[in-house]
Amino acid sequence: MVDPAKLKQVLYNYLSNALKFTPEGGRVAIRVGPEGADAFRLDVEDTGIGIRPEDTGRLFVEFQQLDATTAKKYPGTGLGLALTKRIVEAQGGEVGVRSRPGEGSVFYAVLPRTTVGTRDPEPTADARATAAIGAPVILVIEDDPRDQRWLVDTLASAGYAVESAATGSAAIGRAQARAFDAIVLDLLLPDISGEHVLRAVRGDGPNRETPVIVATVIADRGLSAGYEVVDVLSKPVVAADLLDRLARAGVIADGSRTVLVVDDDPRALKLAERSLRDGGFRPICRSDAESGLEAVEKEAPAAIVLDLVMPEISGFDFLGRLRHQPHGRDMPVIVWTERDISAEERAHLTAMAEAVVLKSAGAQSLVEELRQCVRPAGRQEA
Numbered sequence: 166m167v168d169p170a171k172l173k174q175v176l177y178n179y180l181s182n183a184l185k186f187t188p189e190g191g192r193v194a195i196r197v198g199p200e201g202a203d204a205f206r207l208d209v210e211d212t213g214i215g216i217r218p219e220d221t222g223r224l225f226v227e228f229q230q231l232d233a234t235t236a237k238k239y240p241g242t243g244l245g246l247a248l249t250k251r252i253v254e255a256q257g258g259e260v261g262v263r264s265r266p267g268e269g270s271v272f273y274a275v276l277p278r279t280t281v282g283t284r285d286p287e288p289t290a291d292a293r294a295t296a297a298i299g300a301p302v303i304l305v306i307e308d309d310p311r312d313q314r315w316l317v318d319t320l321a322s323a324g325y326a327v328e329s330a331a332t333g334s335a336a337i338g339r340a341q342a343r344a345f346d347a348i349v350l351d352l353l354l355p356d357i358s359g360e361h362v363l364r365a366v367r368g369d370g371p372n373r374e375t376p377v378i379v380a381t382v383i384a385d386r387g388l389s390a391g392y393e394v395v396d397v398l399s400k401p402v403v404a405a406d407l408l409d410r411l412a413r414a415g416v417i418a419d420g421s422r423t424v425l426v427v428d429d430d431p432r433a434l435k436l437a438e439r440s441l442r443d444g445g446f447r448p449i450c451r452s453d454a455e456s457g458l459e460a461v462e463k464e465a466p467a468a469i470v471l472d473l474v475m476p477e478i479s480g481f482d483f484l485g486r487l488r489h490q491p492h493g494r495d496m497p498v499i500v501w502t503e504r505d506i507s508a509e510e511r512a513h514l515t516a517m518a519e520a521v522v523l524k525s526a527g528a529q530s531l532v533e534e535l536r537q538c539v540r541p542a543g544r545q546e547a
Contacts, residue, residue, distance in 0.1 A: 167276070174382040176195070193211045205278040207274045213269050216270055217266050221262055249274070256276055300326045303325045303327050304330070306349065316402070395413065437528060454483040457469075458483065468538060472502055474502065484517045488517065498519060499531065499535060500522065
């Protein structure tokens with residue numbers, strides 16, 4: 166039993182290296198077998214150019230190539246083997262190489278062995294998740310069942326409509342049949358490569374200019390070179406990063422669910438983020454007023470949760486500057502504070518904010534107040 170995504174990445178890195186350094190007519194072989202009582206060994210052997218003994222110690226180091234001649238003839242980032250080493254060692258294994266110049270190489274990984282008697286899981290079926298009418302539609306191309314489900318759930322809960330495909334051929338069929346607002350693409354697919362899918366999507370059809378975000382275990386931006394992509398996110402993908410890249414590409418879901426939280430207290434930010442997500446909102450958290458004002462311009466949130474006591478720029482000053490921004494003149498603001506507010510300050514806030522909620526009243530009170538001015542849209546299952 167192994168982690169399929171991690172095993173694919175190790176195999177991809179070793180095989181791509183072997184094929185790169187093995188001339189036409191050579192041979193590349195893969196072997197897997199037991200290693201002692203509690204481990205297994207993966208060998209990738211090639212009949213390529215080989216490596217000098219004094220150079221083998223540099224192979225698994227980031228951004229290292231053996232010499233200028235090699236780098237010129239066989240270009241690359243030098244990240245693949247270093248990443249393989251990190252993946253294998255994180256699982257309690259080890260990597261290594263045996264090689265002689267002119268006689269080829271054997272790159273290996275030894276990993277802990279666990280056997281199970283259960284059947285392999287059924288392949289993931291193509292899935293759909295619906296959202297409000299008019300929501301942006303995202304195509305998720307991912308064969309790993311857990312990753313596909315996570316991506317669909319994350320995007321759907323953020324207000325997007327989602328379609329997904331578990332194979333490259335199915336993805337190409339969907340991309341040729343209709344236009345999507347964005348595509349999330351894994352590069353390692355069971356039938357054809359993600360690069361082949363990207364080439365087909367960019368070559369013809371309604372998605373030639375659709376924003377594409379690559380989400381993959383292969384953290385090498387060079388793999389998508391030649392095809393315009395928004396960004397390359399390495400797995401495990403962070404939800405905030407994925408949603409941020411979509412927003413940067415101009416693919417924004419129902420804006421009525423986005424709430425900006427500005428508070429310099431990390432505990433308060435964490436509490437607000439969790440409570441707002443549970444309440445059906447999409448929180449964007451900033452720890453100072455200046456970055457909060459910048460987020461108003463970039464994110465155009467439906468509402469703002471604001472602390473009054475912050476360094477450098479207070480909540481009162483934030484409100485004054487916000488109301489002079491084109492996007493901020495009519496934006497609902499709920500003040501969330503633990504300080505005592507004088508009658509004069511409360512009168513000022515009444516003119517500048519929709520409500521004042523004391524932190525001592527709990528985060529649920531904040532969520533209830535938000536619901537008075539922002540309509541959260543929950544996820545709908547297909």
